[in-house]
Amino acid sequence: xxxxxxxxxxxxxxxxxxxxxxxxxxxxxxxxxxxxxxxxxxxxxxxxxxxxxxxxxxxxxxxxxxxxxxxxxxxxxxxxxxxxxxxxxxxxxxxxxxxxxxxxxxxxxxxxx
Amino acid sequence: xxxxxxxxxxxxxxxxxxxxxxxxxxxxxxxxxxxxxxxxxxxxxxxxxxxxxxxxxxxxxxxxxxxxxxxxxxxxxxxxxxxxxxxxxxxxxxxxxxxxxxxxxxxxxxx
Numbered sequence: 001x002x003x004x005x006x007x008x009x010x011x012x013x014x015x016x017x018x019x020x021x022x023x024x025x026x027x028x029x030x031x032x033x034x035x036x037x038x039x040x041x042x043x044x045x046x047x048x049x050x051x052x053x054x055x056x057x058x059x060x061x062x063x064x065x066x067x068x069x070x071x072x073x074x075x076x077x078x079x080x081x082x083x084x085x086x087x088x089x090x091x092x093x094x095x096x097x098x099x100x101x102x103x104x105x106x107x108x109x110x111x112x113x
Numbered sequence: 114x115x116x117x118x119x120x121x122x123x124x125x126x127x128x129x130x131x132x133x134x135x136x137x138x139x140x141x142x143x144x145x146x147x148x149x150x151x152x153x154x155x156x157x158x159x160x161x162x163x164x165x166x167x168x169x170x171x172x173x174x175x176x177x178x179x180x181x182x183x184x185x186x187x188x189x190x191x192x193x194x195x196x197x198x199x200x201x202x203x204x205x206x207x208x209x210x211x212x213x214x215x216x217x218x219x220x221x222x223x224x
């Protein structure tokens with residue numbers, strides 16, 4: 001069974017640009033969550049999607065957005081990038097809503113120059 | 114005060130010994146509790162979850178939960194060098210998979 005797939009794995013952007021990250025969950029998993037990991041703040045919850053609906057949202061500005069498609073694949077978008085957005089963005093899938101049992105992808109490492 | 118607090122370590126443990134990791138949380142409404150392991154340069158992986166007060170054992174791992182004290186711990190018995198990693202404590206307050214993570218405890222198991 002394939003794991004969670006995230007693309008791209010690495011990317012470099014400049015301030016003011018926008019970026020879209022993609023996540024394909026484990027087959028059959030319907031919940032996709034996104035987390036940001038930085039050395040200073042650790043792992044922080046961005047948002048969760050279940051059945052194409054955003055069910056939970058973390059304390060991030062509106063520049064961070066996401067969506068989920070009917071096949072459970074998810075994308076997140078960050079607009080007007082800032083230096084502080086440099087981080088590892090992790091996607092996690094779960095078989096259902098409210099399990100807490102997350103399966104993480106390898107992450108997309110974003111560097112903002 | 115952080116919502117989930119862990120000692121950052123490193124916790125240095127001789128091979129074969131017991132590693133004891135602690136985590137405290139501030140939200141009394143927390144319902145479920147998780148331990149994730151993260152190797153350097155890798156993504157977190159779930160190793161244990163616990164929902165009720167008491168102990169839960171899985172192989173060499175034992176999770177302990179005390180909701181009254183808002184405390185959850187992880188014991189690693191017969192520690193191996195392959196257990197060297199950062200261990201992340203996470204709590205879930207309500208519906209959904211919105212986990213709040215602690216900063217992690219780095220564990221070093223020395224042969």
